[in-house]
Amino acid sequence: DYRPSREDKFTFGLWTVGNPGRDPFGEPTRKPLSAPYIVQKLAELGAYGVNLHDNDLVPIDASAQERDRLVREFRQALSDHGLVVPMATTNLFTDPAFKDGAFTSADARVRAYALQKVMHSMDLGAELGATTYVFWGGREGTEVDAGGKLLDALSWFRDSLNFLAQYSQDQGYGYRFALEPKPNEPRGDIFLPTVGSALGFIATLDQPDLFGLNPEFAHETMAGLSFPHAVAQALDAGKLFHIDLNDQKPGRFDQDLRFGAENLKGAFFTVQLLEEGGYDGPRHFDAHALRTEDEAGVWAFARGCMRTYLILREKAEQFRADPEIQAALAAYRVEDAELAELTGKFSRENAQALKSRTFDREALGRRGPGLEHLDQLTLELLLGLR
Numbered sequence: 001d002y003r004p005s006r007e008d009k010f011t012f013g014l015w016t017v018g019n020p021g022r023d024p025f026g027e028p029t030r031k032p033l034s035a036p037y038i039v040q041k042l043a044e045l046g047a048y049g050v051n052l053h054d055n056d057l058v059p060i061d062a063s064a065q066e067r068d069r070l071v072r073e074f075r076q077a078l079s080d081h082g083l084v085v086p087m088a089t090t091n092l093f094t095d096p097a098f099k100d101g102a103f104t105s106a107d108a109r110v111r112a113y114a115l116q117k118v119m120h121s122m123d124l125g126a127e128l129g130a131t132t133y134v135f136w137g138g139r140e141g142t143e144v145d146a147g148g149k150l151l152d153a154l155s156w157f158r159d160s161l162n163f164l165a166q167y168s169q170d171q172g173y174g175y176r177f178a179l180e181p182k183p184n185e186p187r188g189d190i191f192l193p194t195v196g197s198a199l200g201f202i203a204t205l206d207q208p209d210l211f212g213l214n215p216e217f218a219h220e221t222m223a224g225l226s227f228p229h230a231v232a233q234a235l236d237a238g239k240l241f242h243i244d245l246n247d248q249k250p251g252r253f254d255q256d257l258r259f260g261a262e263n264l265k266g267a268f269f270t271v272q273l274l275e276e277g278g279y280d281g282p283r284h285f286d287a288h289a290l291r292t293e294d295e296a297g298v299w300a301f302a303r304g305c306m307r308t309y310l311i312l313r314e315k316a317e318q319f320r321a322d323p324e325i326q327a328a329l330a331a332y333r334v335e336d337a338e339l340a341e342l343t344g345k346f347s348r349e350n351a352q353a354l355k356s357r358t359f360d361r362e363a364l365g366r367r368g369p370g371l372e373h374l375d376q377l378t379l380e381l382l383l384g385l386r
């Protein structure tokens, strides 16, 4: 009955269900929820874990005693309710110090403070058992390029990531790092705006094997790109270290909608890729209840994210088992053993044989691959008619 269990590995950020409904034009519409209470509620709903920014748990100006108390109470709640913390990250975007970037600030003091803050936050994450560390560069960007820092910013960013990877190793934390691209908001233009740009950047780091991606449905959609395509590229590169599931209308502000709420087919193909593409990490929801909602709406939102995922996972199984869909897929893909031999591996002989081969180009162009039929079958499956 689509009730999640720990094995489904559903996680939420403290900042997601804890989102009080503030937006650039309006005050919060909900009361803050304490971290231990969130842990209790998520456990009741069947989640597996909870993720956090340092300051979701510990206020930026907390005293050492206050920090210890908050961490102790949080850990107690985790062990009381059987939840884990698979991922941790740093808030490098709320404080005014980071208004023009953290790792990419033009002010060396801000860059150094950002490194210090991340190291403390990595200590906290390790204390809580996190193995994945996310970098979302929310303030790493510009509105004004007259400052001339575009090339410097990339090299400052690189130096910071190299430094922090070594810090993790030196402490024996064993983190894997996941970069989370976003094209804009809160900055006009954020550096490393898409999954593809982050993948390209990772190749320039000192220890590229430690770095992968945390792609987000809403972020690629804001860039006008396809999320399933981005997920596939990350999987293909062996770089899908984590994932932020939510939803988004293209051409809008960052909405962080409930998973599956807007792009049902995109959500379906995402679930299919995750389930069949070898991803075994947490299914993390980075979204929040609509600003209109009260606390009951928050839990309806969280339940809905997980329930939709489980429904779509079942749909992916039905897709695999449906004879008509499988026949349409088989008809779509044309195999040819002899040509596979010729094109599979370069040799001078294969190249020669291929060059002298005759292809019926017009027949190739005439063939109808049956995608209208296949897509309609898929749609009807999703609508519950198959």
Ligand code: 3MF
Pocket: 015, 089, 134, 135, 136, 180, 182, 216, 244, 254, 286
């Ligand atoms: C913003 C985001 C972020 C990141 C988070 C790290 C506040 O659009 O998606 O959420 O996901 O900082 O995971």
Ligand code: MG
Pocket: 216, 218, 219, 254, 256, 286
């Ligand atoms: Mg986001």
Ligand code: MG
Pocket: 254, 256
């Ligand atoms: Mg957001």
Ligand code: MG
Pocket: 136, 180, 216, 244, 286
């Ligand atoms: Mg995110």
